[in-house]
Amino acid sequence: MFKLKKIICWTVGIFLCHQSIAQKVEFTEYDMPNGLHVILHEDHAAPVVAVSVMYHVGSKNEVPGRTGFAHFFEHLLFEGTENIKRGEFLKIVAANGGQNNANTSQDRTFFYEVFPSNQFKLGLWLESERMLHPVINEIGVKTQNEVVKEEKRLHVDNQPYGNLLADIFKNLFPTHPYNWSVIGSMADLDAAKLSEFQAFFKKYYVPNNAVLSISGDISIPQAKVLISSYFGEVPQGQPVTYTKVEEAPITRQLVDTTFDANIQLPMIATAYRAPGMDSRESKIMEMISTILSNGGSSKLYKKLVDDKKEALQIGSFNSALEDYGAYITYAIPNNSTPLDTLLQDIDEEIAKLQTNLVSEEDYRKIQNQLENSYISANQGALGVAQNLASGYTFHHKNTDYTNEELKLIRGITREDIRNAAVKYLQPSSRLVLYYLPAKK
Structure with a gap:
């Protein structure tokens, strides 16, 4: 059986093993004259250092007719620079004992390297x-265009349920750039x-x-000097402005059907529009998915799986983005269970x-699960940097949100959970998606 969690990304489940004590993440931050915001965390627990750059640009910054640019640049900016020959970027990292990667979301693009601290x-x-010196030319664009096409074929077009999220978001956000x-x-x-x-x-x-x-494993005073020497000459760009596109409320249940030639078993999914990640309620929706x-x-x-044996897989997750969130449930039937039966059982819970x-008891359990998830996310140099x-x-330039998040989790009450479920999980404001097998 395929693993659906490898296909759609959501909050990672954490096994509760013991009560951990979260340590405050100390950091230094400042702005350079060119506008680059710098955050430094000194930790000598291991002789490694994570260097990362988060650009506040994702697919929501694109325009209809020119979509895919942010993800495309995730690839294109590995092509080479005026001082790094084409195809040499990854080789340089590997030859010096490092690892690197990048990823793009609707809201940002994140590049990183993890090296021995020397x-x-x-x-x-x-x-x-x-x-400062990327080479953006025809040969690089053509090469990475083929790379992106192959990625789409592999991870979307030929992947079971590969279009699930795309079909959900185009219904849930008809006007907002989250549509694509x-x-x-x-x-x-x-x-x-x-x-x-x-x-x-x-x-x-x-x-x-x-x-x-x-x-x-850095020295902050030394790091400041080095950062100035490497990034000080990068010229400041024009101010980047972005205006959130407001979606009209969903006032009646939406129903849609999609067909996928890569699957043999149908799925039913629901999606509700939820608050953006900067909202306290976004964390409450994450807590609801933990309960369910x-x-x-x-x-x-x-x-559905253990007692009634109606489902092979069942899940829910809160996809928290900058402008909005999407709270999603899904179920794959067992023994020809009707999809509407699965929907009814989910609605009852x-x-x-x-x-x-x-x-x-359940409240304490989910509090512990989220606290462990928080602690795990702040382990390792890369996790802290990100x-x-x-x-x-994403939190109004509040870098200390990393330390405040645990207090936020602990402050969520049982009443908050009930109120958020009433406010955001109404059948009249959701999408019901029937995801069905298609003939090849």
């Missing part, structure tokens, strides 16, 4: 080269001119739209959350 300068040089997938349209990328790619880089990949977040489907003792798993307070950058980028 290669700290190399990490700074690589990221400054990417920002992060990978975008291949036709849009084919039609784009080189000058359009160059203009997109010039607009968004500038120091005043980025956070340089570094964590690990995190682990074998969760409400939906125990009911949601109705219980809307009517009754969760038990004290969380610090995300706090600044």
